[in-house]
Structure formats: C-alpha cells, structure tokens
Amino acid sequence: MKFSDHMIKKWEIVMSLKEAALSVREKAYAPYSNFKVGAALRSTSGEIFSGCNVENVAYPEGTCAEAGAIAAMVAAGEQKLAEVYVVASSPQPVPPCGGCRQKLAEFGxxxxxxxxxxxxxxxxxxxxxxxLPGAFDASHMEDS
Structure with missing residues (x-):
C-alpha cells in the first residue's frame, strides 16, 4: 500500500501527540496517588504542547495534565486547540475531570x-x- 504525503503527515502528527503525552506522563509529580497522567495538545498552528499532573499534599492545590498543557500553549502565545491526547495508567481510558473539560471547551x-x-x-x-455538552461559554455572558 502506498501512503500519500497527507496520510504520512497525519500519522506523524498523531504519533507525535501520543509520544509527547506518554513522555510527559513519566515526569508527573504524583507521590500521593501514584496516578500519573500526561496530556499533549496540538494548537491550530500545528505546534504541540504537553503537560502532566502535579500533586500537592493539600490535594485541591494540584494541577491536572490537561491544564498544564493548556497553560504551556497560552504561555507560548497560542489560544486555539486542534487536537488533544490524554494518557494514564488505568484499566480503561480516563476522561478529563469536569474542570478540565471546561478548560478544553474554552480553547477548542x-x-x-x-x-x-x-x-x-x-x-x-x-x-x-x-x-461537555451544553458547555458554558462566552455567549452566556452577553447582555440580552
């Protein structure tokens, strides 16, 4: 089978998202739960940003992998998501928490x-x- 340049490029983007998420997951700081999560996202410019969960002994003060990846994207001057990949060591794929779903909806x-x-x-x-069906967005803040 012969692959087109477009198919090869799409495969490279998917693999690099997966690889970025797996790689950053290893750097997660999860001494309390031992539940490491990695997230990688591609912005609309094609740039890849990654983040991992960072726990804190005061549990609510930790940050999620998705939030870290979004923060890295914003710090680089970008604000639009094109694709997201999240990986964890679990029996089945783990969805983002509610807060991260809202964060993803803010930028994608x-x-x-x-x-x-x-x-x-x-x-x-x-x-x-x-x-996140029915996500709260900027349109809800407009005056009627």
Missing amino acids: NRDVKVTLATVEGDEFETTIGQL
Missing part, C-alpha cells in the same frame, strides 16, 4: 478530537462537545 471548538488512552495502548476517541 466542540468538534475538536480528544483521544483518551491507557499506557497499554487502549484508546477512545471523542470530542470536546461530547465530553
């Missing part, structure tokens, strides 16, 4: 692909809109 359209994965390779594909 409803149709942005989100792949949830396990370190063993199981994957589940969804979208931001499927993860």
Whole structure:
C-alpha cells in the first residue's frame, strides 16, 4: 500500500501527540496517588504542547495534565486547540475531570478530537462537545 504525503503527515502528527503525552506522563509529580497522567495538545498552528499532573499534599492545590498543557500553549502565545491526547495508567481510558473539560471547551471548538488512552495502548476517541455538552461559554455572558 502506498501512503500519500497527507496520510504520512497525519500519522506523524498523531504519533507525535501520543509520544509527547506518554513522555510527559513519566515526569508527573504524583507521590500521593501514584496516578500519573500526561496530556499533549496540538494548537491550530500545528505546534504541540504537553503537560502532566502535579500533586500537592493539600490535594485541591494540584494541577491536572490537561491544564498544564493548556497553560504551556497560552504561555507560548497560542489560544486555539486542534487536537488533544490524554494518557494514564488505568484499566480503561480516563476522561478529563469536569474542570478540565471546561478548560478544553474554552480553547477548542466542540468538534475538536480528544483521544483518551491507557499506557497499554487502549484508546477512545471523542470530542470536546461530547465530553461537555451544553458547555458554558462566552455567549452566556452577553447582555440580552
């Protein structure tokens, strides 16, 4: 089978998102739960940003992998998601928490692909809109 340049490029983007998420997951700071999570996202410019969960002994003060990846994207001057990949060591792919679903909705359209994965390779594909139907957005802040 012969692959087109477009197919090869798409495969490279997907693999690099997966690789970035797996790699950053290893750097997670999770001494209390031992539950390491890695997230990688591609902005609309094609740049890849990654983040890992960072726990704190005062549990509510930790940060999620998705939030870290979004913060890295924003710090680099970008604000629009094109694709997201999240990986954890769990029996099945783990969805983002409610707060991270809202954060993803802030920076990505409803149709942005989100792949949830396990370190063993199981994957589940969804979208931001499927993860958070009826998301609160800027349109809700407009005066009537």
